[in-house]
Amino acid sequence: MSAADGQKIAMRGAGYYSANTVGAKYVIDKVGDLVVKAVAGMPRLADGQPFAVADFGAADGGTSMDMMRRLVGAVREREPNRAISITYTDLPHNDFSTLFRLSQGLLGTSTEVPLAETPGLYIFGSGTSFYRQILPDNSLSFGFSATAMHWISKRPCMIADHVQAVGATEAERAQFRAQGLRDWETILLARARELRSGGRLALANFCVDEEGRYLGHTTGVDMFDGFARHWRDLARAGRISETEYVNATFQQFYKTPDEFAAPFRDPASPVSQAGLRLENIFTMVTPCPYAEAFRVHGNAQTFARAYVPTLRSWSETVFANALDPSRPAADRSAIVDDLYSAYEADVARAPEGHRMDYVHCVTEIVKG
Amino acid sequence: MSAADGQKIAMRGAGYYSANTVGAKYVIDKVGDLVVKAVAGMPRLADGQPFAVADFGAADGGTSMDMMRRLVGAVREREPNRAISITYTDLPHNDFSTLFRLSQGLLGTSTEVPLAETPGLYIFGSGTSFYRQILPDNSLSFGFSATAMHWISKRPCMIADHVQAVGATEAERAQFRAQGLRDWETILLARARELRSGGRLALANFCVDEEGRYLGHTTGVDMFDGFARHWRDLARAGRISETEYVNATFQQFYKTPDEFAAPFRDPASPVSQAGLRLENIFTMVTPCPYAEAFRVHGNAQTFARAYVPTLRSWSETVFANALDPSRPAADRSAIVDDLYSAYEADVARAPEGHRMDYVHCVTEIVKG
Numbered sequence: 001m002s003a004a005d006g007q008k009i010a011m012r013g014a015g016y017y018s019a020n021t022v023g024a025k026y027v028i029d030k031v032g033d034l035v036v037k038a039v040a041g042m043p044r045l046a047d048g049q050p051f052a053v054a055d056f057g058a059a060d061g062g063t064s065m066d067m068m069r070r071l072v073g074a075v076r077e078r079e080p081n082r083a084i085s086i087t088y089t090d091l092p093h094n095d096f097s098t099l100f101r102l103s104q105g106l107l108g109t110s111t112e113v114p115l116a117e118t119p120g121l122y123i124f125g126s127g128t129s130f131y132r133q134i135l136p137d138n139s140l141s142f143g144f145s146a147t148a149m150h151w152i153s154k155r156p157c158m159i160a161d162h163v164q165a166v167g168a169t170e171a172e173r174a175q176f177r178a179q180g181l182r183d184w185e186t187i188l189l190a191r192a193r194e195l196r197s198g199g200r201l202a203l204a205n206f207c208v209d210e211e212g213r214y215l216g217h218t219t220g221v222d223m224f225d226g227f228a229r230h231w232r233d234l235a236r237a238g239r240i241s242e243t244e245y246v247n248a249t250f251q252q253f254y255k256t257p258d259e260f261a262a263p264f265r266d267p268a269s270p271v272s273q274a275g276l277r278l279e280n281i282f283t284m285v286t287p288c289p290y291a292e293a294f295r296v297h298g299n300a301q302t303f304a305r306a307y308v309p310t311l312r313s314w315s316e317t318v319f320a321n322a323l324d325p326s327r328p329a330a331d332r333s334a335i336v337d338d339l340y341s342a343y344e345a346d347v348a349r350a351p352e353g354h355r356m357d358y359v360h361c362v363t364e365i366v367k368g
Numbered sequence: 369m370s371a372a373d374g375q376k377i378a379m380r381g382a383g384y385y386s387a388n389t390v391g392a393k394y395v396i397d398k399v400g401d402l403v404v405k406a407v408a409g410m411p412r413l414a415d416g417q418p419f420a421v422a423d424f425g426a427a428d429g430g431t432s433m434d435m436m437r438r439l440v441g442a443v444r445e446r447e448p449n450r451a452i453s454i455t456y457t458d459l460p461h462n463d464f465s466t467l468f469r470l471s472q473g474l475l476g477t478s479t480e481v482p483l484a485e486t487p488g489l490y491i492f493g494s495g496t497s498f499y500r501q502i503l504p505d506n507s508l509s510f511g512f513s514a515t516a517m518h519w520i521s522k523r524p525c526m527i528a529d530h531v532q533a534v535g536a537t538e539a540e541r542a543q544f545r546a547q548g549l550r551d552w553e554t555i556l557l558a559r560a561r562e563l564r565s566g567g568r569l570a571l572a573n574f575c576v577d578e579e580g581r582y583l584g585h586t587t588g589v590d591m592f593d594g595f596a597r598h599w600r601d602l603a604r605a606g607r608i609s610e611t612e613y614v615n616a617t618f619q620q621f622y623k624t625p626d627e628f629a630a631p632f633r634d635p636a637s638p639v640s641q642a643g644l645r646l647e648n649i650f651t652m653v654t655p656c657p658y659a660e661a662f663r664v665h666g667n668a669q670t671f672a673r674a675y676v677p678t679l680r681s682w683s684e685t686v687f688a689n690a691l692d693p694s695r696p697a698a699d700r701s702a703i704v705d706d707l708y709s710a711y712e713a714d715v716a717r718a719p720e721g722h723r724m725d726y727v728h729c730v731t732e733i734v735k736g
Contacts, residue, residue, distance in 0.1 A: 050504045083504040087492065092468035100460035100495025116496070122504055124455065124492040127468025128484070136418045136451040136490055 023310075023358050025063040026286050028146045031204050031362060032067035034280070035144065038364065039074040042141070043198040050083040050122070051075050051141045054194075056130040057148025058088035061099040062108075064146065065115055071142065072118055085122045089134050092127035099125060129153070131183065133190045140194040143201040147358070150206040150252045152176070152183050157249075163231060163318070164224040164250045166214060180253030185263055185271060188365075192274035195367040207361035208254045209283040214359050215254070216311075218285060221353035224250075227315065230342045239335060241324065248322035250315075257281055257361050264365075280364035291355035304348035311356060312340050391678075391726050393431040394654050396514045399572050399730060400435035402648070403512065406732065407442040410509070411566040418451040418490070419443050419509045422562075424498040425516025426456035429467040430476075432514065433483055439510065440486055453490045457502050460495035467493060497521075499551065501558045508562040511569040515726070518574040518620045520544070520551050525617075531599060531686070532592040532618045534582060548621030553631055553639060556733075560642035563735040575729035576622045577651040582727050583622070584679075586653060589721035592618075595683065598710045607703060609692065616690035618683075625649055625729050632733075648732035659723030672716035679724060680708050 045051060053071060055064050068086060075082055088099055101107045103123050105114030116123050128134045130145070131153045156175035159168045165176040191201055208214045216223025227248075235245035263271035264278035290310065294303035316336055323332045347354045413419060421439060423432050440452055456467055469475045471491050473482030484491050496502045498513070499521045524543035527536040533544040559569055576582045584591025595616075603613035631639035632646035658678065662671035684704055691700045715722045 048506060050507070085504065092472055092474060093465050096464035096468075096493055097461050097495065100464075104460055104495075106460060120504075122494075122502065123496070124494050125464055126490075126492050127465065127472075128491070134490065136453065136488075138416060139418070 023286050023289055023356070024147050025066075026289070027204050027284070027358055027360055028064050028067050030284065030286075031144075031146065031202055032070050034362070034364060035067065035142070035202050036070050036074045038200055038202065039071060039142065040078065042200065044079070045082070045141070045196075050085045051079075052085045052087070052135065052139050053142045054087045054089060054135060054140055054144065056089050056134075056143060056145035057151070058090050058094075058099065059148075060095055060102060061088050062102055064144065065102065067144070068115060069112075071144075072115075072121060081120065083120045083122070084118075085124060087124045087126055087135065089126045089128060089130060091129060094125075094127060096125040096127065130190065131186050133193050135194040137193050138196050140191070141196055141199050143191055143195065143199070144203070145201075146204045147206060147360070149184070149187060149203065150254055152179050152251055152253050153186070154179065155249055155251045158246045159249045160246055161232075162224070162228045163248050164227070165253050166208070166217065166224055167222075167228055176253045177259075180255055181259060181262075183253075184255065184260070185269075188263060188271045188276055189274055191365075192271070192276050192367060195276075197275075197367060199367050201363070201365040203365070204360045204362045205260070206252075206254050207260065207283060207359060208256050209285070209359050209361070210257065213285065213357070216356045218357040218359065219353040219355060221355075223311065223354075223356055226343060226346065226354075227339075230339050230346070231319065233342065234335065234339060239338070240322075244322050244324060248319050250318050255361070257283060260361050260363055275368045277366050277368055278363060279366050281361065283359065283361050286358035286360065288355040288357045291357075294351060300351040301348050303351050303354075304344045307347060307354065307356070308340055308344040311343070316340070391654050391657055391724070392515050393434070394657070395572050395652070395726055395728055396432050396435050398652065398654075399512075399514065399570055400438050402730070402732060403435065403510070403570050404438050404442045406568055406570065407439060407510065408446065410568065412447070413450070413509070413564075418453045419447075420453045420455070420503065420507050421510045422455045422457060422503060422508055422512065424457050424502075424511060424513035424559075425519070426458055426462075426467065427516075428463055428470060429456050430470050432512065433470065435512070436483060437480075439512075440483075440489060449488065451488045451490070452486075453492060455492045455494055455503065457494045457496060457498060459497060462493075462495060464493040464495065498558065499554050501561050503562040505561050506564050508559070509564055509567050511559055511563065511567070512571070513569075514572045515574060515728070517552070517555060517571065518622055520547050520619055520621050521554070522547065523617055523619050526614045527617045528614055529600075530592070530596045531616050532595070533621050534576070534585065534592055535590075535596055544621045545623075545627075548623055549627060549630070551621075552623065552628070553637075556631060556639045556644055557642055559733075560639070560644050560735060563644075565643075565735060567735050569731070569733040571733070572728045572730045573628070574620075574622050575628065575651060575727060576624050577653070577727050577729070578625065581653065581725070584724045586725040586727065587721040587723060589723075591679065591722075591724055594711060594714065594722075595707075598707050598714070599687065601710065602703065602707060607706070608690075612690050612692060616687050618686055623729070625651055628729050628731055643736045645734050645736055646731060647734050649729065651727065651729050654726035654728065656723035656725050659725075662719060668719040669716050671719050671722075672712045675715060675722065675724070676708055676712040679711070684708070 072084055075084055103116040126134050156179045157172055159172050162168055165173050206215050231248055234240045261278055261281055263269045290307040319339055320332055320336050436454060443450055443452055471484040494502050524547045525540055527540050530536055533541050574583050599616055602608045629646055629649055631637045658675040687707055688700055688704050
């Protein structure tokens with residue numbers, strides 16, 4: 001079982017993801033404060049053992065690079081000569097070359113010393129789904145993940161008249177919820193095997209928060225309703241088939257804080273039995289940087305042109321893969337282009353309320 | 369310093385390299401016999417320590433996959449529950465996605481259980497040049513490399529009237545030799561830090577053997593002379609400039625067995641001082657499978673059409689990168705196509721003696 005089952009999850013390559021996800025970096029920087037504090041209180045390792053770090057679902061590693069510098073700094077402050085490894089994980093088709101190039105300073109315009117130049121730091125990639133064990137037993141000191149674990153391991157069904165579980169029928173949503181809860185347990189049990197005793201996880205995941213907010217749904221406008229409406233328009237216009245319309249179903253589920261916490265609250269659960277303890281949980285909303293910029297500049301056209309590409313960076317493969325594979329590639333591209341053009345025109349016409357605020361649930365987990 | 373300095377070394381992606389390098393796999397299978405025997409005699413690791421394997425310069429990992437299965441089998445025969453890691457290393461722009469997909473059985477038509485499905489086996493990539501330390505101190509149990517370390521870290525000069533050091537002037541060749549010997553020491557010292565005490569290296573590298581044979585030079589016909597002649601023809605015809613002609617210089621040096629052995633024979637050398645000992649060294653010639661097939665089928669055209677693409681798989685970037693970057697991409701492709709077309713026509717016209725026999729020097733090295 002892997003997250004590649006059922007739906008091909010992919011991001012655009014060569015740094016596109018990082019450059020268009022300013023908000024994602026903002027979240028990671030915030031979590032970095034917790035990480036640095038946590039590292040300072042961790043038990044020391046035996047001599048010769050590397051302090052092993054992993055970033056689960058790292059994409060090109062760009063958004064977490066500064067946090068990794070801080071984490072490495074925090075380890076070295078206590079132990080200047082401790083060897084450190086960082087394993088960046090993602091699905092096998094992830095762009096690991098961009099990741100390695102970014103870490104070695106071969107891409108981008110940063111004037112900082114490249115992360116990979118840090119003495120005694122060893123960087124690895126693993127093209128293995130986080131639904132499997134990725135690292136050897138009892139080897140991981142610090143696991144990190146941001147904005148990745150809402151991708152469930154498979155779609156339990158297609159969502160007939162919407163694109164995401166948030167807009168599904170009750171019956172559809174129940175199936176997505178069941179899959180999401182099973183997957184969360186699978187993720188945690190794999191991490192429990194990997195973690196050393198005293199090792200930690202800091203995970204920032206998309207959620208539905210205590211006030212019912214979620215990604216792109218913090219005002220009267222709902223981003224996923226927007227996707228669904230424009231996709232439905234293409235179906236009504238005969239541009240896409242009914243099957244193609246239905247197949248655009250995000251392989252995602254946003255859990256609530258209670259759902260994240262549930263396995264830890266039950267001392268008999270496999271997760272508790274595996275030694276994992278929830279030390280801290282809270283939600284946070286990260287203001288959409290494009291909507292914030294719009295408040296300053298006030299130009300709806302400019303806003304729409306900056307905003308929609310960031311939506312596109314993580315969503316377009318869902319629509320592209322929903323299309324009949326027998327269509328010529330140019331035809332598929334044109335349909336996807338039309339979807340985002342319609343979305344962009346919509347935003348430019350009526351920009352108020354459009355904002356992709358991030359809504360995260362942050363969990364700090366310790367292995368006893 | 370990395371092998372990416374000076375010359376961009378790249379292979380074609382998506383399994384192309386493996387599928388066209390039957391000979392490379394043959395060499396690795398032979399070395400596999402030594403590897404399996406060596407593993408059986410290695411000191412046992414402490415509990416909880418993974419048996420760490422690395423393949424240095426692994427490309428897409430396809431040619432060494434069967435050997436890795438045997439190595440994993442040999443470790444598990446002694447210790448059924450020993451965790452094993454395999455780190456595949458190559459330059460950052462290597463196609464790691466293909467590597468991960470091959471190991472997970474997502475490419476190719478193999479009916480075997482995918483390597484990555486082996487319980488307790490963890491697979492990683494590292495986009496780090498083997499001229500650097502890639503793994504933490506004292507962590508590596510078994511390092512392997514095949515047909516990779518003839519790529520030197522930089523070109524000390526361009527070869528004015530040939531493409532490879534084997535056809536260079538004495539003065540040019542002396543510079544390549546000096547670079548190659550320095551690089552060999554750098555490679556060995558990095559591996560000495562990575563290896564555990566009792567850890568081993570099995571390296572199969574291109575060489576000039578005791579009889580003066582080397583890759584594509586085991587008969588009266590010399591493959592590199594062939595490249596040089598056809599490239600020179602393009603210069604004489606005005607198709608490429610003098611600078612482009614000179615810039616096609618392989619960033620390679622083939623050492624002799626004596627040159628491979630030299631650092632080990634001097635007990636005062638940094639390599640000996642670092643604890644490395646040469647346990648076994650020999651040369652081997654691997655018959656070119658395309659030339660052998662030609663002996664059976666006798667069709668020169670068929671031979672040329674199968675033979676030249678395998679040359680192209682590892683050599684074409686040298687010619688493509690020698691061309692003025694201001695040329696349109698289509699122009700560059702057309703020139704490179706013409707080079708290999710001319711080579712192919714040449715082989716089809718006079719096939720006798722054309723054969724890319726591999727000439728390897730195998731070294732087995734132990735850290736005391």
